Amino acid sequence: GAVVSQHPSRVICKSGTSVKIECRSLDFQATTMFWYRQFPKQSLMLMATSNEGSKATYEQGVEKDKFLINHASLTLSTLTVTSAHPEDSSFYICSARDPWTDTDTQYFGPGTRLTVL
Amino acid sequence: GENVEQHPSTLSVQEGDSAVIKCTYSDSASNYFPWYKQELGKRPQLIIDIRSNVGEKKDQRIAVTLNKTAKHFSLHITETQPEDSAVYFCAASKNDMRFGAGTRLTVKP
Numbered sequence: 001g002a003v004v005s006q007h008p009s010r011v012i013c014k015s016g017t018s019v020k021i022e023c024r025s026l027d028f029q030a031t032t033m034f035w036y037r038q039f040p041k042q043s044l045m046l047m048a049t050s051n052e053g054s055k056a057t058y059e060q061g062v063e064k065d066k067f068l069i070n071h072a073s074l075t076l077s078t079l080t081v082t083s084a085h086p087e088d089s090s091f092y093i094c095s096a097r098d099p100w101t102d103t104d105t106q107y108f109g110p111g112t113r114l115t116v117l
Numbered sequence: 118g119e120n121v122e123q124h125p126s127t128l129s130v131q132e133g134d135s136a137v138i139k140c141t142y143s144d145s146a147s148n149y150f151p152w153y154k155q156e157l158g159k160r161p162q163l164i165i166d167i168r169s170n171v172g173e174k175k176d177q178r179i180a181v182t183l184n185k186t187a188k189h190f191s192l193h194i195t196e197t198q199p200e201d202s203a204v205y206f207c208a209a210s211k212n213d214m215r216f217g218a219g220t221r222l223t224v225k226p
């Protein structure tokens with residue numbers, strides 16, 4: 001089945017620093033990847049849709065200059081949290097679709113727990 | 118945009134009983150409705166899905182029903198087991214996916 005990996009699994013950083021999270025599709029090529037944020041005991045909130053070779057589409061209320069997304073290849077999307085603050089502490093999860101087998105199903109990465117001190 | 122509502126927020130059942138979780142959606146253009154199970158600190162795992170051209174789908178102890186007219190869909194788990202305890206999310210999707218708020222299911226042995 002389709003496998004999506006994420007790195008790192010957890011990161012602790014100081015306020016004001018930037019953190020990059022990688023999302024990879026391991027056995028398929030993903031033209032579209034999605035980035036979600038999940039606060040404790042809450043649902044997954046879509047932050048942005050990452051399109052290979054073009055600009056990401058951000059959801060209302062998500063600052064594109066703060067959450068930089070790059071989808072430079074068909075197997076890799078990165079999310080960079082710039083100038084992180086404690087309120088950015090959350091569980092960040094990416095997902096990807098395999099357009100060659102199923103245009104609907106999203107496969108999720110294992111998530112990255114970000115803690116900003 | 119799409120809005121998905123999910124009920125109940127918590128559900129506690131005795132082992133062997135059935136559990137039902139219900140969701141409604143607002144965008145009639147949504148055509149794909151997956152259900153995910155998420156354990157603490159883990160990624161959501163797809164357990165079953167249904168597309169808008171189907172009214173019901175079953176996979177062993179799990180079934181999902183869809184009423185397009187009323188814009189609601191439900192998850193049914195029969196013969197629940199303690200390992201079914203987790204948070205369950207419904208979602209509705211056309212191009213991107215919107216999640217319900219989640220249901221914390223506890224199955225008591």
